[in-house]
Amino acid sequence: DAGVTQSPTHLIKTRGQQVTLRCSPKSGHDTVSWYQQALGQGPQFIFQYYEEEERQRGNFPDRFSGHQFPNYSSELNVNALLLGDSALYLCASSLVAGAANYGYTFGSGTRLTVV
Amino acid sequence: GDSVTQMEGPVTLSEEAFLTINCTYTATGYPSLFWYVQYPGEGLQLLLKATKADDKGSNKGFEATYRKETTSFHLEKGSVQVSDSAVYFCALDDSGGSNYKLTFGKGTLLTVNP
Numbered sequence: 001d002a003g004v005t006q007s008p009t010h011l012i013k014t015r016g017q018q019v020t021l022r023c024s025p026k027s028g029h030d031t032v033s034w035y036q037q038a039l040g041q042g043p044q045f046i047f048q049y050y051e052e053e054e055r056q057r058g059n060f061p062d063r064f065s066g067h068q069f070p071n072y073s074s075e076l077n078v079n080a081l082l083l084g085d086s087a088l089y090l091c092a093s094s095l096v097a098g099a100a101n102y103g104y105t106f107g108s109g110t111r112l113t114v115v
Numbered sequence: 116g117d118s119v120t121q122m123e124g125p126v127t128l129s130e131e132a133f134l135t136i137n138c139t140y141t142a143t144g145y146p147s148l149f150w151y152v153q154y155p156g157e158g159l160q161l162l163l164k165a166t167k168a169d170d171k172g173s174n175k176g177f178e179a180t181y182r183k184e185t186t187s188f189h190l191e192k193g194s195v196q197v198s199d200s201a202v203y204f205c206a207l208d209d210s211g212g213s214n215y216k217l218t219f220g221k222g223t224l225l226t227v228n229p
Contacts, residue, residue, distance in 0.1 A: 004158075033216060042119075042204055042219030043159070056215045090158055092217070103149055103208075104217060108158040 004107035006091050012113045013081050019112060021076040025093030026105045031055075032074040033104065034066060035090040043090055049074055050096050078112075086114045117142045121205045121220035128195055128227050136190040136223045138179075138205035146207040148172075148181055148188040149217070153202045162190075162203070195227045 005024040013019050025032050031050045035043035045058035049068035063079045072093075078085055088111050092104035122137040140146065147166045151159040163172030168183035177192045188205060205220040 035217075040222075042206075042221045043217070045216040045218070048215055058216065092159075103147075103161045103164055105161070106151075106159040 004091055004093050004105050006089075006107035006110050008110060009108070010111045010113075012115060015081055015083060015114055017081050018077065018079045019081060021078075021089050021091075021110045021112070023074045023076070023091030023093075023107060025072050025074070025091075029093035029095055029105065030072055031094045031096045032068055032072065033092045033094070034074070034076045035092065036060070037088040037090055037109070039087070046076070081114045083114050086112060088112075117146070117207060117209050117218045119205050119207055119218055119220040121203075122223050124222070125224040125226060128225070130197055130227055130229050131194045132227075134190070134192040134195045134199075134225070136203055136205075136225070138188045138190065138220060140186050140188065140205075140207050142186075142207055142209045144209045146209040148179070149206045149208065150177070150179055150188070150190050151204045151206060151219075153204065153222070155201075159204065195225070197227045197229050200225055200227045 003026050007022045033048040034046040037043040046060050047057040048055045052068045065077045068074045088109040090109045091107045094104045118141045120139050149164045150162040152162045153159050163174040165172040165181035171180045179188050179190045202222045202224050204222045206217045
């Protein structure tokens, strides 16, 4: 049973460029959340998608956008990249009805470096 | 808003020592509480959870008890192993308050020496 799959694993981009990160949730999960983890810090919530709509958003600028597809997979897009966007981006999937009780399953992340 | 405060690291122990990592929280509702572990170069793995007051979560020799009166969820293990070396994150999910997200502490780096 595959867990959460993220691609690519590593990425190097130049300031001002745009990037798209991808996530396939664990089989049977219907909700996808994205987190940003800066070096030495805990993950920070970016947003969550359910039924192809953004359900809740954290304190991130509009440069960060996302999408969920009918098969529950998701993309995170970041425009006009800044050096401060360098981080590990984690995708987490869950069942909307049970996240608080059963927790979230995390992928291994995409390491984004902005130069 | 919701917040999690956990013991600053790093923590360095010898094998078979007793481990405690403190975690306290602030939440508007009645959150579920979690401990996640992150091994070098990997994502987060759920270690244990508790969904209501006085619940005890346990897994792989680790334990934590949901203490509503002290708003705490301290992680303990009686005898650590070298393989326990990792970063440990305390987190809460306050979906009961319609937050639909995990709020994490900053993490505690544990190093266990043989």
